[in-house]
Amino acid sequence: MSNFYNQTRAASSLMGRFKRSLINPTAVTRARCFTTAEGHRPTLVHKRSLDILHDPWFNKGTAFSMTERDRLDLRGLLPPNVMSSEQQIERFMVDLKRLEVQARDGPSDPNALAKWRILNRLHDRNETMYYKVLIANIEEYAPIVYTPTVGLVCQNYSGLFRRPRGMYFSAEDRGEMMSMVYNWPADQVDMIVVTDGSRILGLGDLGVQGIGIAIGKLDLYVAAAGINPQRVCYSFSYLVLPVMIDVGTNNEKLLKNPLYLGLQQHRLDGDEYIAVIDEFMEAVFTRWPNVIVQFEDFQSKWAFKLLQRYRNAHRMFNDDVQGTAGVAIAGLLGAVRAQGRPMIDFPKQKIVVAGAGSAGIGVVNAARKTMARMLGNTEHAFDSAKSQFWVVDANGLITDERENIDPDALPFARNTNEAGRQGLREGSSLVEVVRQVRPDVLLGLSGVGGLFSKEVLEALKGSTSAKPAIFAMSNPTKNAECTPEEAFSIVGDNIIFASGSPFRDVDLGNGQIGHSNQGNNMYLFPGIGLGTLLSGSRIISDGMLQAAAERLAAYITEDEVLKGMIFPPISKIRDITKEVAAAVVKEAVEEDLAEGYRDIDARELQKICQNEEEVLEYVENSMWSPEYPTLVYKRG
Numbered sequence: 001m002s003n004f005y006n007q008t009r010a011a012s013s014l015m016g017r018f019k020r021s022l023i024n025p026t027a028v029t030r031a032r033c034f035t036t037a038e039g040h041r042p043t044l045v046h047k048r049s050l051d052i053l054h055d056p057w058f059n060k061g062t063a064f065s066m067t068e069r070d071r072l073d074l075r076g077l078l079p080p081n082v083m084s085s086e087q088q089i090e091r092f093m094v095d096l097k098r099l100e101v102q103a104r105d106g107p108s109d110p111n112a113l114a115k116w117r118i119l120n121r122l123h124d125r126n127e128t129m130y131y132k133v134l135i136a137n138i139e140e141y142a143p144i145v146y147t148p149t150v151g152l153v154c155q156n157y158s159g160l161f162r163r164p165r166g167m168y169f170s171a172e173d174r175g176e177m178m179s180m181v182y183n184w185p186a187d188q189v190d191m192i193v194v195t196d197g198s199r200i201l202g203l204g205d206l207g208v209q210g211i212g213i214a215i216g217k218l219d220l221y222v223a224a225a226g227i228n229p230q231r232v233c234y235s236f237s238y239l240v241l242p243v244m245i246d247v248g249t250n251n252e253k254l255l256k257n258p259l260y261l262g263l264q265q266h267r268l269d270g271d272e273y274i275a276v277i278d279e280f281m282e283a284v285f286t287r288w289p290n291v292i293v294q295f296e297d298f299q300s301k302w303a304f305k306l307l308q309r310y311r312n313a314h315r316m317f318n319d320d321v322q323g324t325a326g327v328a329i330a331g332l333l334g335a336v337r338a339q340g341r342p343m344i345d346f347p348k349q350k351i352v353v354a355g356a357g358s359a360g361i362g363v364v365n366a367a368r369k370t371m372a373r374m375l376g377n378t379e380h381a382f383d384s385a386k387s388q389f390w391v392v393d394a395n396g397l398i399t400d401e402r403e404n405i406d407p408d409a410l411p412f413a414r415n416t417n418e419a420g421r422q423g424l425r426e427g428s429s430l431v432e433v434v435r436q437v438r439p440d441v442l443l444g445l446s447g448v449g450g451l452f453s454k455e456v457l458e459a460l461k462g463s464t465s466a467k468p469a470i471f472a473m474s475n476p477t478k479n480a481e482c483t484p485e486e487a488f489s490i491v492g493d494n495i496i497f498a499s500g501s502p503f504r505d506v507d508l509g510n511g512q513i514g515h516s517n518q519g520n521n522m523y524l525f526p527g528i529g530l531g532t533l534l535s536g537s538r539i540i541s542d543g544m545l546q547a548a549a550e551r552l553a554a555y556i557t558e559d560e561v562l563k564g565m566i567f568p569p570i571s572k573i574r575d576i577t578k579e580v581a582a583a584v585v586k587e588a589v590e591e592d593l594a595e596g597y598r599d600i601d602a603r604e605l606q607k608i609c610q611n612e613e614e615v616l617e618y619v620e621n622s623m624w625s626p627e628y629p630t631l632v633y634k635r636g
């Protein structure tokens with residue numbers, strides 16, 4: 001772990017050169033602009049009148065000043081009272097909060113979908129205000145625009161669809177993608193989140209409706225990482241792009257639904273499937289060679305294969321495999337610290353994992369590597385670290401007797417003789433495994449709500465750890481393996497709990513709080529993307545992912561950890577993302593992968609990376625914040 005955090009954050013004189021704010025929209029227009037009476041640099045627009053009010057990027061609604069209304073032919077098209085942006089948000093929030101009366105239940109909010117609709121309509125008409133609202137209230141609205149409500153949105157997408165957002169490439173578009181990609185009105189795209197809809201959260205195959213998850217993830221890229229959604233320059237850039245690759249669906253309900261918006265055919269498979277994804281990758285990297293592509297919610301069958309296929313030559317990563325692994329590692333290290341033990345004790349932890357899909361196997365692979373590194377990074381260390389894991393899937397404990405074992409799970413199959421000595425066998429149930437292994441950690445990435453039943457949690461009471469950890473990481477809320485109430489009430493107060501979806505903390509009585517940490521990859525993917533962008537790294541290496549996870553782990557203080565807090569509050573997500581991105585930039589430079597970004601070349605980046613404080617400032621000054629620019633009309 002770096003000693004980064006202990007260093008004094010001295011002010012840097014060098015930072016003047018970054019103040020041009022690399023991703024800031026007003027900065028890039030500077031060359032063509034002059035200063036207004038208010039002292040702001042104006043943005044030139046080629047639209048007037050209603051066209052501006054209907055443009056979510058330029059629209060300020062009632063916040064247009066009287067001079068702007070005159071200048072842009074808006075006079076009479078808006079109510080006369082000019083509002084400040086704060087007043088606008090207040091008025092909007094009064095409306096949104098009307099739904100709060102029965103919404104005291106947080107994530108199980110009965111009005112979640114109604115709130116999503118209201119926020120989505122705001123997104124459609126005024127993008128600046130939308131992101132202002134989201135950033136200022138991230139703890140409250142991340143569960144609406146993202147997990148868990150985004151799951152409900154995807155399930156109901158056919159009914160909710162209004163305005164298209166993002167791009168759709170389908171199996172019918174084979175041979176056309178290279179030209180289609182030019183239909184997107186931007187010469188630069190920084191970030192793509194792509195899904196094929198085959199495994200949306202724990203909700204299964206939702207076909208084309210899975211676009212909702214790509215949109216939700218990109219909302220966090222804007223809110224948490226300050227990736228500018230659009231840039232106003234000489235031409236428009238839509239810098240974040242949600243993508244749906246529709247190769248069909250195997251969801252019979254959708255196939256029979258005449259209102260379903262996607263291709264009504266079974267999913268392509270085998271070489272045909274790969275050919276579609278290859279064509280998509282070639283098209284987007286040809287048009288935008290520097291784009292970063294985040295793969296999201298692909299069924300495990302393809303998640304690993306596609307990752308291996310592209311990761312050495314493209315700027316891409318799989319969030320479910322790699323982002324989740326990093327978040328889990330940070331949480332697992334936190335759990336060790338919470339037991340009052342040094343982090344170096346991590347390789348001694350016995351970990352039972354329920355779920356051997358893209359997420360579960362991603363986590364055990366990364367945890368094994370972390371253990372091996374702590375044990376000296378030898379081949380022997382790597383080999384022996386695997387014996388700390390017991391992986392259970394839908395067919396029970398995975399051993400080397402398993403027929404047709406998934407090659408990705410094979411390294412973690414328990415030796416049958418050894419298992420026998422522990423009273424276990426191929427296919428042993430989760431409760432048997434927990435009873436016999438008496439693990440320090442029980443981690444769920446199964447997608448099965450309630451899997452950590454009373455019986456399983458009772459068995460965990462026999463853990464050899466003084467403070468066992470329960471990670472119920474499946475999403476959305478109803479798919480969580482157990483709730484924090486269940487965990488604390490059955491296993492006892494002396495546990496560590498984390499879940500993928502947000503839950504409220506538990507009142508343990510006597511002023512004690514049972515912390516329900518949210519262990520979600522949202523803590524990492526925005527920083528991984530931003531750090532990759534700002535370093536200009538050619539690829540996303542294991543080292544960069546490890547640096548991201550370590551920085552997240554270090555974010556929590558010793559005091560917090562001892563109270564049972566292993567992840568920071570979501571309200572800090574922008575600051576966390578800045579830290580994570582800085583760690584990623586540094587690692588990319590150290591590994592000689594960084595080629596620089598915009599006017600900061602590789603050599604300048606190297607200089608910046610010599611000083612921790614400067615890297616942080618570089619990242620911070622590159623993060624976009626939503627503010628209304630002053631608009632001036634210019635004939636197109």
Ligand SMILES: NC(=O)c1ccc[n+]([C@@H]2O[C@H](COP(=O)([O-])OP(=O)(O)OC[C@H]3O[C@@H](n4cnc5c(N)ncnc54)[C@H](O)[C@@H]3O)[C@@H](O)[C@H]2O)c1
Pocket residue numbers: 199200201202203299300301319320324327354355356357358359360392393394395396430444445446447448451473474475476479499500501519520521522
């Ligand atoms: N918290 C996070 O950040 C995060 C990140 C990624 C995925 N997830 C969640 O993890 C879940 C799984 O994702 P995935 O991509 O690995 O899915 P997947 O479908 O690829 O894998 C699910 C695995 O669970 C196993 N399983 C099913 N029933 C089981 C049972 N009764 N007992 C034990 N194992 C069982 C399956 O055999 C399979 O191995 C989803 O709910 C997803 O939302 C959470």
Ligand SMILES: O=C(O)C[C@H](O)C(=O)O
Pocket residue numbers: 147200201202297319320474475500520521522
């Ligand atoms: O989307 C999330 O909330 C986390 C994760 O990517 C998942 O698939 O569940």
Ligand SMILES: [Mg+2]
Pocket residue numbers: 201296297319320
């Ligand atoms: Mg996911």
